[in-house]
Amino acid sequence: MSGAKSDLFDAYVLSEFLRTDHGHLRALRPNSEQAQELKMLTRDYQRLVTQRTRLLNQVVATLKEYYPRPLDLFTDISTEKALDFIKQCPTPETVKELSRKQWNRFARAHRFSQNETEELWKTVKAPQLPIPQHVVRAKAKLTAVLVEQLEVLVKATTHYSGEVQRFFASMPAAKLVSSLPGAKSGTTLASVWSEIGDAPGRWQSFRHLQAQAGSVPLTKESGKVRVVHFRFSCNKRLRHAVYWLAFTSLNQSEWAKTYYREQRSKGHTHHRAIRALGAKWLKIIFVLWKDHKPYDENYHLANITRQRMRQAV
DSSP states (O other), X not given: OOOOOOHHHHHHHHHHHHHHSGGGOOOOOOOOHHHHHHHHHHHHHHHHHHHHHHHHHHHHHHHHHHOOHHHHHXXXXXSHHHXXXXXXXXXXXXXXXXXXXXXXXXXHHTTOOHHHHHHHHHHHTSOOOOOOHHHHHXXXXXXXXXXXXXXXXXXXXXXXXXXXXXXXXXXXHHHHTTTXXXXXXXXXXXXXXXXXXXXXXXXXXXXXXXXXXXXXXXXXXXXXXXXXXXXXXXXXXXXXXXXXXXXXXXXXXXXXXXXXXXHHHTTOOHHHHHHHHHHHHHHHHHHXXXXXXXXXXXXXXXXXXXXXXXXXX
């Protein structure tokens, strides 16, 4: 309580706790080798995505310094057409020299529509503020290096995403979550399940799982004081995956969309409403994990209706 820190005393307290309160502790059971491999795959994939995002931000920042025209043309610089345009027209001078014939050839190669070709051509030829040549020469060299690295990472993350999805599809858990939002594409559900694991008895209740994922707040009580805090200590990777699962479900689940709107109508922010929805999904996922039964949207809607009728009575 005093805040003092001593490794020797901490070791003594832990050893005494292990000796006297052994009955309150549970043995940590490891996941199966397949589940451990899935966790490593999903975490490595997230590291690749983080590196790709870091490189993408560097490319955008560099272009803003001397050549913002690609940012005006493409909303996502990491796409193949955006990177190809930067490679073909790396400086403002090359854009000025770009002919309509060359632009049409570029548009056909990347399957632009006729209206899109015409609108983007106006943007290509729009006037730009003059930039000193020494700045252009220096930043163009940096952009070329960053774009080359970004191309490699974009291809690597796409390939790695497919590997994660194929590996998860070979696991028995894939059949349990095949009806959940995001099950057809992406690595969100694979990431969620990899962090949950398949060790029996790992989760005591759905509240235990919600707390581990950081989807529910933390309550501190002392006497007449009761304060609710945001839960910082949790599995950050699981919280991130559950957040995107809840966000994806807004367009694929009617009850999820309705619940989100109810949370927003109560004055909650977007992120708080998504976290609350994620806690609901974790309750469902806990039942799937415990009973090994696939998710049924109609069955869940019937349960919601039954609960509301009981509350009304």
